[in-house]
Amino acid sequence: MASATSFYDFKPLNKTGAEVPLEDYKGKVVLVVNTASKCSFTPQFAGLEKLWKSVSEKHPDNFVILGFPCNQFGGQDPGSNDEIQEFCQVNYGVTFPVMGKVDVNGDDASPLFQWLKAEKPGLMGLKRVKWNFEKFLVGKDGAVKGRWASTTKPESLESVILAELAAKQ
Structure with missing residues (x-):
């Protein structure tokens, strides 16, 4: 989707294969x-x-986390969308949206991840996701505000997210 100019231009698939217009998240901060x-x-x-619940308590309806399962790194998410959903809920009590499985690199990479990587390249300008649990923060305006490596603990992003929520558009 070369013509995409913001996060809201995309419609990734949810766990059942239905399109989710990211325009539905307009005005929200999205991780x-x-x-x-x-x-x-x-x-x-x-x-x-924990981050989802903490920020949502302070800013109900203004923040969302979107998880995108990916099996490209060491085959570490081989299950079906249903199996992945069940795993997340049973083992971690996940209540934020976990979307359908995607590729984040290569020829079949999700258009959303192609755009995210182009907007906020990684270390030394690399336009690829290095591993599972890389994080992209999208501001209320639909622009990518930050990118963090897998080693960054989600809880450490709370202050950055709260600052983005407080920012004027």
Whole structure:
């Protein structure tokens, strides 16, 4: 989607294969994370859920986390969309939206992730996701405000998210 100019131009698929217009999140701060169920970073689901609840308590209806399962890194999310959903809920009590499985790199990369990487390249300008649980913060205006590596604990992003929520558009 080369013509995309903001986050709101995309319609990724949810766990049932239905399009989710990201325009529905207009005016909200969104944390986009590529996730995996069998990765050393998988316990970050607990941190993401804690962050989701903490920020949502202070700013109901103004913040969302969108998880995008990905099996591209060591085959660490081989399950079906239903199996992934169940894993997230049973093991980590996840209540934020976990979307349908996507590729984040390569020829079949999700258009959303192609755009996110182009808008906020990684270290040394690399336009690829290095591993599971990379995080992209999208502001209320639909622009990418930040990008963090897998090693960044979700809870450490709360102050950045709160600052973005407080920012004037």
